[in-house]
Every structure is written in structure tokens, then in C-alpha cells.
Amino acid sequence: MVKRILDAAGAGPGDAVEVKGEGWVHKGVVMPHHSFSGNDVLTLKLPNGYNVGIEAGNIKQLTLIAKGESTSRMTRPLSSQESKPTVAFLGTGGTIASYVDYRTGAVHPAVTIEEVVFSVPELLDLCNVRGKAVFSMYSENMLSEHWSKIAEEAAKELNEGAHAVVVPHGTDTLHYTAAALSFMLKNLTGPVIVVGSQRSSDRPSSDAAMNLLCTAKLAEANLGEVVVVMHGNTSDDYCSIHRGTKVRKMHSSRRDAFRSINQIPLGKVSTKDGAELSPIAKPRARGTVSVDSKWDDNVSLVQFHLGLKPETLQGVVDKSNGLVVAGTGLGHVASNLIPVLKRAVDASKPVVVTTQCLSGRVGLTVYDTGRDMIEAGVIPGEDMLPEVALVKLMWVLGHTRDMKEVSRLMRTNVAGEINPAISLQEYESE
Amino acid sequence: MVKRILDAAGAGPGDAVEVKGEGWVHKGVVMPHHSFSGNDVLTLKLPNGYNVGIEAGNIKQLTLIAKGESTSRMTRPLSSQESKPTVAFLGTGGTIASYVDYRTGAVHPAVTIEEVVFSVPELLDLCNVRGKAVFSMYSENMLSEHWSKIAEEAAKELNEGAHAVVVPHGTDTLHYTAAALSFMLKNLTGPVIVVGSQRSSDRPSSDAAMNLLCTAKLAEANLGEVVVVMHGNTSDDYCSIHRGTKVRKMHSSRRDAFRSINQIPLGKVSTKDGAELSPIAKPRARGTVSVDSKWDDNVSLVQFHLGLKPETLQGVVDKSNGLVVAGTGLGHVASNLIPVLKRAVDASKPVVVTTQCLSGRVGLTVYDTGRDMIEAGVIPGEDMLPEVALVKLMWVLGHTRDMKEVSRLMRTNVAGEINPAISLQEYESE
Numbered sequence: 001m002v003k004r005i006l007d008a009a010g011a012g013p014g015d016a017v018e019v020k021g022e023g024w025v026h027k028g029v030v031m032p033h034h035s036f037s038g039n040d041v042l043t044l045k046l047p048n049g050y051n052v053g054i055e056a057g058n059i060k061q062l063t064l065i066a067k068g069e070s071t072s073r074m075t076r077p078l079s080s081q082e083s084k085p086t087v088a089f090l091g092t093g094g095t096i097a098s099y100v101d102y103r104t105g106a107v108h109p110a111v112t113i114e115e116v117v118f119s120v121p122e123l124l125d126l127c128n129v130r131g132k133a134v135f136s137m138y139s140e141n142m143l144s145e146h147w148s149k150i151a152e153e154a155a156k157e158l159n160e161g162a163h164a165v166v167v168p169h170g171t172d173t174l175h176y177t178a179a180a181l182s183f184m185l186k187n188l189t190g191p192v193i194v195v196g197s198q199r200s201s202d203r204p205s206s207d208a209a210m211n212l213l214c215t216a217k218l219a220e221a222n223l224g225e226v227v228v229v230m231h232g233n234t235s236d237d238y239c240s241i242h243r244g245t246k247v248r249k250m251h252s253s254r255r256d257a258f259r260s261i262n263q264i265p266l267g268k269v270s271t272k273d274g275a276e277l278s279p280i281a282k283p284r285a286r287g288t289v290s291v292d293s294k295w296d297d298n299v300s301l302v303q304f305h306l307g308l309k310p311e312t313l314q315g316v317v318d319k320s321n322g323l324v325v326a327g328t329g330l331g332h333v334a335s336n337l338i339p340v341l342k343r344a345v346d347a348s349k350p351v352v353v354t355t356q357c358l359s360g361r362v363g364l365t366v367y368d369t370g371r372d373m374i375e376a377g378v379i380p381g382e383d384m385l386p387e388v389a390l391v392k393l394m395w396v397l398g399h400t401r402d403m404k405e406v407s408r409l410m411r412t413n414v415a416g417e418i419n420p421a422i423s424l425q426e427y428e429s430e
Numbered sequence: 431m432v433k434r435i436l437d438a439a440g441a442g443p444g445d446a447v448e449v450k451g452e453g454w455v456h457k458g459v460v461m462p463h464h465s466f467s468g469n470d471v472l473t474l475k476l477p478n479g480y481n482v483g484i485e486a487g488n489i490k491q492l493t494l495i496a497k498g499e500s501t502s503r504m505t506r507p508l509s510s511q512e513s514k515p516t517v518a519f520l521g522t523g524g525t526i527a528s529y530v531d532y533r534t535g536a537v538h539p540a541v542t543i544e545e546v547v548f549s550v551p552e553l554l555d556l557c558n559v560r561g562k563a564v565f566s567m568y569s570e571n572m573l574s575e576h577w578s579k580i581a582e583e584a585a586k587e588l589n590e591g592a593h594a595v596v597v598p599h600g601t602d603t604l605h606y607t608a609a610a611l612s613f614m615l616k617n618l619t620g621p622v623i624v625v626g627s628q629r630s631s632d633r634p635s636s637d638a639a640m641n642l643l644c645t646a647k648l649a650e651a652n653l654g655e656v657v658v659v660m661h662g663n664t665s666d667d668y669c670s671i672h673r674g675t676k677v678r679k680m681h682s683s684r685r686d687a688f689r690s691i692n693q694i695p696l697g698k699v700s701t702k703d704g705a706e707l708s709p710i711a712k713p714r715a716r717g718t719v720s721v722d723s724k725w726d727d728n729v730s731l732v733q734f735h736l737g738l739k740p741e742t743l744q745g746v747v748d749k750s751n752g753l754v755v756a757g758t759g760l761g762h763v764a765s766n767l768i769p770v771l772k773r774a775v776d777a778s779k780p781v782v783v784t785t786q787c788l789s790g791r792v793g794l795t796v797y798d799t800g801r802d803m804i805e806a807g808v809i810p811g812e813d814m815l816p817e818v819a820l821v822k823l824m825w826v827l828g829h830t831r832d833m834k835e836v837s838r839l840m841r842t843n844v845a846g847e848i849n850p851a852i853s854l855q856e857y858e859s860e
Binding site for chain 2: 141143171172249250252257297299303305307308311329331333336360361362387394
């Protein structure tokens with residue numbers, strides 16, 4: 001039906017049109033038909049950059065304003081211009097690559113990387129685009145095999161000359177992937193940028209376009225880390241650049257949901273001003289990017305809570321090769337759980353302790369409880385986020401089961417996940 | 431040995447003394463001997479208000495400067511002066527009532543309420559003090575029986591004329607107790623203020639004194655809610671007043687670790703300016719305070735994480751009467767876990783879904799995953815914190831096992847734990 005309306009007006013993708021309905025009118029550019037948007041929906045790019053989806057049944061009149069010069073932009077080949085950085089987009093699914101099915105209201109992931117890029121054609125002004133959809137899935141279903149696949153593709157792209165790799169990703173577990181890539185990718189010759197959007201590109205307040213454009217802008221920077229780029233505040237001013245091992249989704253719906261924890265952001269980036277990096281951001285390495293992707297998926301994360309029974313915790317331990325505990329405060333659990341942790345350690349199942357406060361550092365030498373836990377053989381997770389400690393323990397156990405070596409690696413900074421303990425003086429002045 | 435040194439100088443508690451050691455000198459007021467401070471430690475209150483502990487062996491010389499006028503203050507009876515509010519202190523243990531044992535470095539809880547009050551004698555300038563130590567324990571070991579005991583004592587004190595009840599508490603699970611009291615205590619005729627300290631009163635940066643003094647100041651206010659009062663920022667400017675069901679410990683060590691989540695604080699309070707309350711703070715009720723303290727302790731809180739296996743989750747479900755899940759983003763779990771949740775619901779074990787983002791609201795109608803979870807029968811936890819949903823489910827299951835009634839109660843605001851869903855417009859403007 002949309003096609004018929006467009007054909008009748010002599011309009012097609014890339015053309016500027018005026019669309020009238022009952023009490024409303026929209027002017028914009030017709031977007032390419034999307035496999036998931038449904039046959040009866042017209043997607044229009046408005047002058048403010050937002051996309052709007054209009055049900056065919058609601059269209060009273062559609063008039064061609066101008067055959068679009070933008071047609072050429074949208075359909076031009078994704079080939080190389082030397083003045084621009086080359087960015088490899090590795091699609092994985094998620095809201096950033098999603099379209100609302102207007103019939104059911106459901107959000108579906110985009111399948112091809114072209115669908116992602118065509119949803120924000122301005123990307124082509126900033127960079128040469130290449131890449132592919134590595135897979136397309138809801139991020140809550142990912143596992144280490146998916147992380148490895150992304151890492152391998154990212155290394156390949158960088159080693160084949162890409163200036164940056166951008167990984168559009170579902171936001172739910174975006175920080176898991178960022179941490180996993182941080183541990184796997186060695187000698188990064190360019191940034192690997194994990195990006196998502198909290199609101200799909202069909203919604204007026206979508207953050208998809210700005211977030212993607214900011215990643216393209218960051219491709220120019222001298223950055224050799226895995227980072228997360230997402231809205232830095234509730235306006236459309238800039239995106240924050242978060243270190244891949246120090247970031248977490250801290251709000252279910254806000255566009256600035258991602259926050260650096262125990263770490264100031266590595267910088268900010270906007271299409272207007274480009275990227276501004278902190279001195280702690282790692283510059284590009286020279287040489288070849290390599291991937292170290294050995295994993296043990298059988299690790300559990302348990303958030304201690306009042307009422308958690310020893311037999312429940314024991315049940316989790318029995319089914320796992322290792323355990324990350326998110327304790328209260330400085331990393332505590334109830335006294336009756338400490339024997340369970342000791343038995344785990346005695347059975348060569350490492351137990352890493354983090355804090356469910358999220359911010360701050362564990363400190364297991366301050367109170368009796370902590371000292372008893374140390375006595376039981378737990379590994380202090382320093383200032384690592386629980387999820388990052390989980391990903392790291394999965395990665396470490398993929399390499400060694402030697403308890404001493406596991407403990408050493410877990411307490412050694414590998415990819416920016418552990419900051420040095422601050423001095424008492426700094427701590428007091430907090 | 432300390433006693434001998436004091437006796438030799440003719441000095442005792444309340445007297446101003448000068449103490450010299452190797453390369454240092456302290457002037458201050460001798461504090462009463464504390465049962466946990468050890469026989470060989472002298473505790474001195476310095477002019478800046480901080481306490482310092484000095485090992486007897488390090489004292490070279492102790493000179494009496496003045497017989498203390500403050501003696502009378504510290505030893506005066508805790509009796510009533512009509513011009514001041516009467517505050518009942520219900521000690522439960524924790525850092526706020528702790529003293530460092532200088533021999534071992536360990537932190538021990540104070541046992542009597544006098545020990546708490548005498549550590550901050552200025553309290554007696556602000557209020558008439560009464561109360562008792564209900565118990566003394568590390569807060570990570572508490573359960574509903576402890577919450578009920580506190581609630582019963584709090585109700586009794588208010589019904590016997592106290593203007594406010596202050597509950598000094600360990601910070602690790604302070605927010606659990608605040609939530610539990612919020613659900614149990616009905617018709618509050620005055621504030622029930624849960625307070626802790628992040629650093630014990632022996633340390634220069636202790637927040638114990640200021641936090642306690644702020645609770646005494648808040649006793650004057652027209653407030654009929656359970657609240658948490660803790661440092662509002664990293665300075666000693668003011669304390670924030672947090673609603674008991676909307677607060678969480680968000681840093682392992684900072685003094686301003688407690689933050690209101692999904693709720694602006696109810697106000698702030700300082701000894702200088704008194705209390706400033708927001709219009710949403712509930713005023714004192716008239717009549718009699720009552721307690722509704724039926725609990726089911728057998729509820730589990732599971733934070734979903736990538737790699738969580740269905741059989742592990744099933745093991746937790748098997749051992750619980752109900753489950754709170756902290757899902758990713760809008761409340762999601764991996765697809766392979768949804769059948770486990772469905773079996774739990776089918777076995778009349780309610781499953782409440784919250785978000786591990788902590789901030790924001792669950793939204794299970796946006797994506798397929800959420801809709802599948804709704805289909806499985808989970809209860810959306812709205813904007814409740816995971817720990818608050820846990821405490822509430824324990825409380826609700828203490829009253830009914832009827833699945834429909836559980837669902838209704840969990841989705842009904844009982845004590846400020848659920849805010850109305852904001853409109854799409856408010857949401858977009860976030």
C-alpha cells in the first residue's frame with residue numbers, strides 16, 4: 001500500500017515529500033523500505049534528523065516536493081574516500097539496529113549492516129563504511145562464543161586497514177561485551193567502539209543516530225582501547241567515551257544510562273567538536289592486533305542478599321567452575337555463608353569478591369567478616385564491577401585452573417579493570 | 431595502664447589534658463573508658479570534635495590542664511527537658527556504634543546505647559535521650575526477626591511519647607532494614623530514622639557524630655516516615671533524608687554512599703539549619719503506631735547474568751517460596767531461563783522482576799523477551815529496587831500465598847516503594 005501511494009506520487013526512497021493526514025502534516029525524505037518495518041508503513045526522515053513511521057492507512061495525501069539529491073547519497077557505494085577514516089561496522093543486533101513493527105508494536109533487530117547505516121545516512125559524510133552483520137540477536141542471550149566472534153572480526157578489520165571498528169549492540173549486556181573484548185583484544189591499532197541506543201530510530205527521541213555519528217567521529221582519534229560510546233547527558237550535546245571495563249548500564253530507559261564506575265570517562269565526542277580524550281586514554285598501538293579468546297562459560301555471579309541460604313549458595317557452587325560474589329559494602333556476606341565459600345575454594349573453585357554498591361573498592365581487612373572471608377580463601381576483586389569480574393573470571397578460567405595463578409591474574413590489571421588502590425590520604429579526602 | 435597514667439596526673443573522664451609522645455602532642459578531653467577500646471588505650475576528644483585513640487605504651491607524659499566542666503555534661507542523667515524533643519535510640523550495632531581495638535585493628539560493635547551516645551555527647555544538647563541496644567550485630571547477618579524486633583521497639587517508643595526513633599545501624603544492609611520498617615510500621619506519629627556511619631568514630635574522617643546529630647535535629651520535624659539519614663555529600667555540610675524504600679548503599683567507602691534511587695531525597699538536615707523537607711514527605715500521623723510484622727524469610731534474589739544456566743536458576747527456585755529477579759535493562763533474562771520462571775509461577779512461587787540497572791523502571795512490553803516473561807506469569811516490579819522488592823515479597827508472602835493477591839500487593843504502592851509510571855511525554859523529555 002505504501003508502495004502504491006509512493007508510485008502514484010512518482011516518489012521513491014530519497015525523495016522529499018509532503019505527507020498529510022487527519023490534522024497533521026510531515027515533510028521529509030522517504031527512507032528505503034525496511035524488511036521489518038512492514039508493508040504498510042512509510043518511514044520518513046524529518047529535517048531534524050529523526051525518523052517517523054507513518055501507517056499507510058493514516059495517509060490522506062502524499063505530494064512529491066523534489067526528486068531527492070539525497071538519493072545519490074543513500075545509494076552511493078560504500079567505497080573508500082582517502083580523506084575520510086574507514087570504519088568497519090560489525091552488527092550484532094539490538095535497539096540501535098531495530099525497527100518497530102507497527103502492526104504488532106514489537107521491536108525487531110535489523111539484519112544487514114546496510115540497514116543500520118541507511119538508517120543514518122549522514123554516517124557516509126563522516127567515514128567510509130564497511131562491515132557486516134556478525135549476527136543479530138537480543139544481547140541478553142549472548143555468550144562467550146559471540147564475544148569471540150566479534151573480537152575475531154574486529155581484529156581482522158583493523159588488521160586489514162580499518163581506522164576503527166564500531167560494534168552496534170543491544171544495550172542490556174553491552175558492557176559485558178565491552179569488557180570481554182577488552183580482555184581478548186591485544187595491541188589495538190585503533191578503537192573498538194561498542195555502541196547502542198536506548199530508543200529505536202523510529203522514535204522521536206531516538207539516540208541511535210547521534211550515538212552512531214559520534215562513533216564515526218571518534219574513528220579519527222588516536223585511541224587504542226575498547227570503549228563504549230553513548231549519550232553523555234539527557235540532551236543531544238555529546239557522547240561520553242567509557243573504558244570498556246569500567247562502564248555499566250545504570251538506568252533502564254534514559255539515553256545517558258551508561259556510566260563510568262570507579263573511573264572518570266575517557267573523554268567525550270560530538271559531531272560538532274570531535275573527540276576530546278583524557279590523557280589516560282591509551283593511544284593506538286603499532287603492528288598487528290591479536291585475539292586471545294579462551295573462555296570458560298561456567299562461572300556464576302551471585303549477589304549476596306539477606307536471607308540467602310547456605311544450601312542455595314551451595315547449589316550454585318556445585319554447578320559452577322568459579323564464583324563471583326557481589327557482597328554488601330566492602331564485600332561482605334552473612335557469616336553462615338563463609339563455610340560454603342571455603343568449601344568452594346577447597347574444591348579448586350575460585351571465589352572472587354566484589355561489591356554490590358558497584359562504586360568503590362572491596363576491603364576485606366576492615367571487619368571480622370571480611371577477614372574471615374580472606375581466611376576462607378576468597379580473592380578480593382579490588383574495584384572491579386561484578387559483571388566485569390565475572391567476564392574476567394570466565395576468561396581467566398579459560399586459560400588456567402591453577403588456583404594461585406587464577407588469584408594472581410584476577411588481582412592483576414589486564415585491561416584497565418583494576419585501578420591502583422588509592423592512598424589513605426586520598427581516601428579520607430573523598 | 432591508662433588508668434594508672436590518669437590517676438597519676440589526677441585526671442579522669444571529662445578532664446582536659448595534654449598528652450605527649452615521641453614527636454607529637456595532643457590536647458583534648460578524656461573520654462569515658464569503653465569496654466571495647468581495651469585497657470591500654472586512652473581515648474581523647476580533640477578540640478575539632480574528633481576522637482583519637484592513644485596506646486598507653488606510646489604516652490611519654492600526661493598533664494592535667496583543667497578539671498573538666500564537660501564532666502557534668504557527659505555524666506548528667508539522660509532525663510527529660512521539656513524544651514527539647516525526646517529521641518529514643520535503638521542500637522543495633524554497626525560502625526556507628528563501633529570502636530577500633532587498637533591491639534588488633536579490628537572494629538567491634540558497641541553494646542550499650544550509652545556507649546553510642548557518650549561517643550557524641552553533643553547529642554544531649556539537642557534532645558532528651560532514651561533508648562536501648564536492641565541487639566548488637568553486623569548488619570550482614572540480619573533477618574526479618576531482627577527487623578520485627580526493631581519495629582516493635584520503635585512503635586513502643588513512639589507510643590510512649592518519643593518524638594522520634596533513631597536506629598543506629600550497620601551500613602551494609604541499612605537499606606534493607608529501612609525498607610522492612612517502612613512496610614511494617616503503620617500510622618507513624620514521628621520519624622523512624624535509620625542512621626549509620628561509614629567510618630568509625632575513632633577515625634579523623636568519621637561521619638558518626640554528624641550523622642547522629644542530624645538525626646536529633648530531624649526529631650523536631652513534622653515527619654511521619656521511615657527515613658535514612660546519612661552524609662549528603664563528601665563535606666560535612668548536611669545529611670540527606672532518604673525515603674526508607676527508595677535508598678541504596680551505592681559506594682563501599684564514601685560517607686555519602688547512600689543515594690535515593692528513582693526518587694529525589696525527602697530533604698536535607700544539618701545541625702546549623704535544621705531540617706528542610708520536600709512537600710512529598712509524609713507528616714506525622716495522629717493516634718497509635720502499629721506494627722505488621724509477618725514475614726516469610728524464604729525468598730531469593732537472583733541477579734541475571736550472561737552464562738546463568740537454567741539448572742542453576744532452577745536450583746534456587748527449588749529452595750525458595752518466591753523469587754525476585756534483577757534482570758538486565760527493562761528487566762530481561764536470557765530466553766532459556768524463561769521456562770524456569772514459568773515453572774516457578776506454575777508451582778505458585780511468585781516471580782517479581784526488577785532491573786539490575788537499579789535506576790529506572792522495568793518495562794516488559796517493549797521487547798519480545800519481556801512479553802515472553804509476562805506470558806510466563808512474572809510480576810513487573812515497576813520502579814522498585816531489587817532489595818526493596820525482596821523485602822516486600824518476604825513481607826507479602828508472610829501475609830498471603832494466593833498468587834493473585836501477591837501480584838496485586840506487589841504492584842500496589844504500600845510505603846512509597848512504587849512511584850506512578852510517568853507519562854510518555856515526561857519519559858521522552860528525560
